[in-house]
Amino acid sequence: MNNPIVNWWRSQQFKLSLKRGDIRRAVQLLQEIQKSGATFSWLEKLFRDKLQLERYFQEYKRQTETLSEQLTAFQQKANLILLPDEExxxxxxxxxxxxxxxxxxxxxxxxxxxxxxxxxxxxxxxxxxxxxxxxxxxxxxxxxxxxxxxxxxxxxxxxxxxxxxxxxxxxxxxxxxxxxxxxxxxxxxxxxxxxxxxxxxxxxxxxxxxxxxxxxxxxxxxxxxxxxxxxxxxxxxxxxxxxxxxxxxxxxxxxxxxxxxxxxxxxxxxxxxxxxxxxxxxxxxxxxxxxxxxxxxxxxxxxxxxxxxxxxxxxxxxxxxxxxxxxxxxxxxxxxxxxxxxxxxxxxxxxxxxxxxxxxxxxxxxxxxxxxxxxxxxxxxxxxxxxxxxxxxxxxxxxxxxxxxxxxxxxxxxxxxxxxxxxxxxx
CATH class of the missing domain: 3.40.50.150 (Vaccinia Virus protein VP39)
Incomplete structure (x- = not known):
């Protein structure tokens, strides 16, 4: 149920958590606001976008590490094997x-x-x-x-x-x-x-x-x-x-x-x-x-x-x-x-x-x-x-x-x- 007073109170707690640097509590409150169906404030949207970018970055980092490992393994194998020359x-x-x-x-x-x-x-x-x-x-x-x-x-x-x-x-x-x-x-x-x-x-x-x-x-x-x-x-x-x-x-x-x-x-x-x-x-x-x-x-x-x-x-x-x-x-x-x-x-x-x-x-x-x-x-x-x-x-x-x-x-x-x-x- 979308309760304006409860929504206002969550938003205030969200701002306070950010000021204190309590990111974990801020993330928890953002999830509660989203579940309630309330519209995000500009600060909440900004924080949501920041979290999303961080997730994208971590995923990119993991993919890069995986590809790097695969490339290293391929190069090691290539160095061990005489790769066929077409000519x-x-x-x-x-x-x-x-x-x-x-x-x-x-x-x-x-x-x-x-x-x-x-x-x-x-x-x-x-x-x-x-x-x-x-x-x-x-x-x-x-x-x-x-x-x-x-x-x-x-x-x-x-x-x-x-x-x-x-x-x-x-x-x-x-x-x-x-x-x-x-x-x-x-x-x-x-x-x-x-x-x-x-x-x-x-x-x-x-x-x-x-x-x-x-x-x-x-x-x-x-x-x-x-x-x-x-x-x-x-x-x-x-x-x-x-x-x-x-x-x-x-x-x-x-x-x-x-x-x-x-x-x-x-x-x-x-x-x-x-x-x-x-x-x-x-x-x-x-x-x-x-x-x-x-x-x-x-x-x-x-x-x-x-x-x-x-x-x-x-x-x-x-x-x-x-x-x-x-x-x-x-x-x-x-x-x-x-x-x-x-x-x-x-x-x-x-x-x-x-x-x-x-x-x-x-x-x-x-x-x-x-x-x-x-x-x-x-x-x-x-x-x-x-x-x-x-x-x-x-x-x-x-x-x-x-x-x-x-x-x-x-x-x-x-x-x-x-x-x-x-x-x-x-x-």
Missing amino acids: FIKYIYKVFNLIEHDEYKLQSTGIDERIFDDFESRLVEYLKEEFSKIPDKQLFIKLEDALEDINNLKIGQDPDYRFSLTPHVYFMKYFLENVYCIYLAWFLIYQDALLPGKVNILDIAAGPGTVAYGLALFLQSSSGFFHIPQMHISYYSLEKQDAFQFRGLQFWRRYIESRLTTVNAYFRFVTTDIFTCETESNNLPKDFFDFIVISHCFFADPAKKVEANNTYKQIFATSLKNSGYVLLIVQDKKLFKVYDVHQVENQEQEKNVVHKFLAELGLELVWYKYLTSTGSRISLPVAEFGKFAKEKLPKQLYMSPIMQQYFDQKYQSHYILDDYVMLAKKS
Whole structure:
């Protein structure tokens, strides 16, 4: 009820509260006047407007603080992640002639010649220097023994790796193609803004460090497109063949370290068989790695497969950061052979195989790509593929002559892709 006398008394009390500086009482009286339905005096209107402006200011201040915190968090994340550069991505698609045939199939028939030609030529120089230390007659015998050993890979068996030149033959036959594949895998990770400037990598069954080489060459390709912040790579190589680790590090020091000026790379080499030595996998750093990579170290034999998968799952569970990723690279025929399935142009069948493969490792898919040179999931006949490679695929210009010299190879070597690259997280 609007009572003039009561209203007058409230207004007088309101003025008195303001004079005394009792703002809390003044606010209370203003609310009572408003509820009574009485018309505000000019002083009461002025005080009401003042309170409203103060509320607006406090709200603005809170919003500003929130935005500032969000901006700081974004900047910190941006400093940790190599943000994708549009022009560089266009360059990679152009020089590698990348064609996305569907969501999962990515064809590559090109290469960054300014990076790979130099890398290949320096690798050949290193091999020739190594070979020059061995008398010719002995050299050919040693190479023949190592070639016979490493060719077991073609029939799905593990080489013995007991020969002194087995790492060298691996460099000649498989290393360049595997670096080529790993390079593109790192590009896909970078393209998705998932590559941090400070990165801890565990490479299981690392060989000569193919994973590190692929990343190093990829970072070299970015020169001229954007400034790479001071990167720090901690690379942990887990490999049972010390000869592979030694030769990989030896060539790294000769070639890579002389070219990377903005990347600090710390290497730790652990020589052990993780399938027979449980203690080493337990000794790995806990919750440390941003990426755990397994490239081509998967088994068709059911017992060996279960043993390996259990070891891998243990390592993922204990050593991968919760925010980390697992990068897996599997040769196409090997992936499908495990499940007794023929690879065909069927995306649903392919997805089912990939999901089954990851489920057995306790992993959840982020994405996968089938990297192929031909653009087809179905293998071409040998003669047809040979013609295709000769016309379309990048040549190994420097490696081919020594392959012809030492192994009597009759054809030109090329960079060829036929691998599934899978990025996954812990389930």
